[in-house]
């Protein structure tokens with residue numbers, strides 16, 4: 001059987017990773033998103049807990065800015081979706097499949113050829129309150145930014 005990818009790609013240290021923390025409204029929300037160099041792209045490994053109920057699908061994107069902001073939008077400075085090729089949503093470099101929560105806990109791994117791990121260093125992982133509709137411009141109508149982590 002054809003197999004391009006194996007779990008050996010996930011052994012050892014990731015190239016870079018983000019420690020994700022909820023905003024002050026979501027103090028229990030935390031997680032780690034790691035980026036591994038694999039097969040000409042990246043494997044994104046995410047583990048998050050403390051996701052709020054009742055919504056159980058959460059958009060997750062890589063934004064080009066940082067995790068600072070203001071009172072009304074704690075992650076306002078995260079900016080727009082990382083977009084290295086000038087494409088529309090959901091074809092942005094930083095667009096990822098959503099997190100599926102299991103009573104607040106989510107784990108996933110996905111392969112993408114849209115970026116290498118070092119392309120996203122210094123950017124930020126954002127988790128939104130709602131699912132991504134994969135249509136609405138520029139960000140999938142995913143709602144409030146509830147958690148953020150800078151990628152180092």
Ligand SMILES: [Zn+2]
Nearest residue numbers: 081089092095
């Ligand atoms: Zn996007």
